[in-house]
Amino acid sequence: MARSARAQEEIRRFLDIGAVQVAELDLDGDKAVLRPGPGSPPVTHGEVFVLVRRGGRPVGTLLGRVPEGADPRAVLAERARAECGPAVFGAPGEPPFTSVVVATRERAGQLARALDSLLAQDHPRFEIVVVDNAPVTGETRELIERKYAERVRYVREPVPGLAAAHNAGLDAVRGEVVAFTDDDVVADPRWLTELSAPFAADAGLGCCTGLILPARLTTPAQVLLESHGGFAKGFTPRTYDPACPPGDEPLFPFTAGRFGSGANMAFRTAVLRSVGGFDPATGAGTAARGGDDLYGFVRVLAQGHRLRYTPYALVWHHHRETWRDLETQAYGYGAGLTAYLTAVLVNRPALLPAFLARLPRGLAHARTLTAVRETEGGGTPGDHDVRTHPWPRRLSRLQRRGMVYGPVGYLRARYALRTAVREKTAQRAQTAQGAR
Numbered sequence: 001m002a003r004s005a006r007a008q009e010e011i012r013r014f015l016d017i018g019a020v021q022v023a024e025l026d027l028d029g030d031k032a033v034l035r036p037g038p039g040s041p042p043v044t045h046g047e048v049f050v051l052v053r054r055g056g057r058p059v060g061t062l063l064g065r066v067p068e069g070a071d072p073r074a075v076l077a078e079r080a081r082a083e084c085g086p087a088v089f090g091a092p093g094e095p096p097f098t099s100v101v102v103a104t105r106e107r108a109g110q111l112a113r114a115l116d117s118l119l120a121q122d123h124p125r126f127e128i129v130v131v132d133n134a135p136v137t138g139e140t141r142e143l144i145e146r147k148y149a150e151r152v153r154y155v156r157e158p159v160p161g162l163a164a165a166h167n168a169g170l171d172a173v174r175g176e177v178v179a180f181t182d183d184d185v186v187a188d189p190r191w192l193t194e195l196s197a198p199f200a201a202d203a204g205l206g207c208c209t210g211l212i213l214p215a216r217l218t219t220p221a222q223v224l225l226e227s228h229g230g231f232a233k234g235f236t237p238r239t240y241d242p243a244c245p246p247g248d249e250p251l252f253p254f255t256a257g258r259f260g261s262g263a264n265m266a267f268r269t270a271v272l273r274s275v276g277g278f279d280p281a282t283g284a285g286t287a288a289r290g291g292d293d294l295y296g297f298v299r300v301l302a303q304g305h306r307l308r309y310t311p312y313a314l315v316w317h318h319h320r321e322t323w324r325d326l327e328t329q330a331y332g333y334g335a336g337l338t339a340y341l342t343a344v345l346v347n348r349p350a351l352l353p354a355f356l357a358r359l360p361r362g363l364a365h366a367r368t369l370t371a372v373r374e375t376e377g378g379g380t381p382g383d384h385d386v387r388t389h390p391w392p393r394r395l396s397r398l399q400r401r402g403m404v405y406g407p408v409g410y411l412r413a414r415y416a417l418r419t420a421v422r423e424k425t426a427q428r429a430q431t432a433q434g435a436r
Contacts, residue, residue: 010392014323017220017389020063024051025073025080032077038117038186038215038316043072049217049226050076052084056190057312058211060084060235092197092312096176098126098266100192101169103162104183105133105285108143110318111183115148118181123192128152131169133285134160159420161413162262162283163292170269170277179266180293181315186215188314195266195313202239206271206305207297209233209260210313221326222319227389231261231317233309240307251358253301254341262293264315267300275299279343281413282336288343288410289402290336295343302348330395334402339410346410 021044022037036042037051045068052060064079066072100118104111111130118128130152132140144154157168166180177196181187191210198208212231217223240259245252276299283292301307320329345352355362 007394010390010394013390014220014224014392017223018047019219020217020223021046021048022214022217023048023072023076024053025076026053026056027077027080027084028055032073032080034073034076040216043076045070045072048072048076049214050080051213051314052080054084054087055089057087057089057194058213058235058314059087059311061213061232089312092194093201095123095193095196096200097174098123098177098179098192098196099169099173099175099269100126100128100179100181101131101166101173102128102181102183103131103133103157103165103169104140105135106137106139107183108139111140112143112147114181114183114185114187115152117185117187117189118192119148119151120189121187121192122189123196126192126196127173127175129155129169129172131155131157131165131172133157133162133165159280159417161280161286161292163278163286163295164280164283165285166283166292167277167280170272173269176269177266178269178272180262182263182317184318185212185263185315186318188316191264191313191315194310195264198308198310199266199268202306202308204306205239205308206268206300206303207259207307208266208313209297209307209309210264210315211235211311212261212264212315212317215316215318217319219321221322224389224391225319225326225329228391230319231263233258233260233311235311237311238309240301240309242301242304242306250361253298254344254355254358254362256294256297256340257337259297259307260293260309263317264313265293265296267296268305271300271303271305272296275303276347279340279347281410281417282340282343284332286409287412287416288335288339288406289332291340291343291406291410292336294336294340298340298344299348302344302351326395327398330398331402331405334399334404335406335409336402338403338406339413340406342407342410346414 022040023043024035026033045066048064050062050064051058062079062083064076066075130144141154144152155168155172157165177199179195195208195210199205214226214230217226278292279295282288282295284290
């Protein structure tokens with residue numbers, strides 16, 4: 001098929017993707033409670049993406065179809081009982097004092113929704129810090145002062161970039177554990193307790209990540225992203241220990257994307273500070289495009305600390321809505337991947353021999369990562385990768401281009417950062433001299 005005809009076919013397939021309802025189903029013995037996802041209307045007939053819980057904790061997802069006239073709860077509960085087996089889990093334990101950092105920029109409406117969910121957490125002792133990153137208006141500050149002044153601290157960070165914003169939050173927090181999430185999420189009420197409690201149980205734990213599921217699946221872009229796994233990492237808790245590298249992860253620790261994502265991560269505060277926080281030349285808002293979260297994961301593991309993934313710490317994420325958003329995201333993911341690897345090697349040169357030893361397999365992994373993915377594959381709720389729609393070739397090409405650009409983007413971001421620091425230092429010197 002000619003490239004133009006193939007592109008037209010991909011566009012047609014994309015536009016034909018229909019909306020999917022989002023719901024959650026809590027199974028408790030013979031009882032089943034069905035609720036719409038956050039911000040969604042009640043479930044009716046049609047396709048439904050369902051989070052299945054047992055005892056309130058997430059255990060799997062399924063994609064079901066409710067026939068017209070049928071009872072959605074009965075139909076989906078039957079599927080869930082057949083596909084999601086019983087789960088056994090212990091109590092999460094007593095969580096330590098935890099700080100939550102939310103970086104934002106000119107999105108006050110989304111931020112308010114996220115903050116409302118964070119203030120409803122069942123965690124016994126926590127604080128919230130909002131970092132306003134390179135603001136051009138006073139909208140975020142006004143929101144905090146008007147609606148959240150007694151419960152949320154406001155920090156302004158003039159240097160653009162997600163990593164710079166996260167570092168400003170890290171400097172400001174007081175908790176033993178610092179959790180990071182985005183302004184486009186809705187946090188489950190037990191999110192912070194489940195994410196921070198593992199630190200109390202394991203003194204060697206440096207980082208913990210959690211489950212990210214879609215808050216809405218109303219546009220073709222949102223459905224396509226989620227049908228290829230979205231941001232979820234499955235429903236099996238797992239601990240990554242640098243002292244005992246996982247046998248099924250030959251590229252460990254450099255495949256940091258497997259560990260989690262920046263919208264749902266927490267660190268032991270002292271550990272993250274000891275590795276220097278995040279590299280400010282990485283992350284959204286810089287020329288590197290991303291990779292700040294992955295950089296943090298690898299630096300903590302390289303320091304000898306363990307990382308744990310827990311599916312019980314859940315946030316609902318509002319995926320981007322348009323094809324153009326997907327293009328930006330695909331390129332940014334590719335760029336962020338190689339940018340963070342460059343950042344790790346620049347800041348921790350001792351890792352270079354281990355990186356070079358894994359390079360041949362890494363290149364093969366990169367080809368697999370950016371391959372055109374058809375509809376086969378996945379299928380079980382725990383896999384969370386039911387490929388109901390093929391992944392477009394254009395998005396794969398953009399991701400590969402991003403990977404080629406990533407190291408250049410990182411170096412550009414470092415140069416821009418150094419220039420900004422020099423200019424700020426010069427301005428301070430001029431101000432001091434004028435005051436004399």
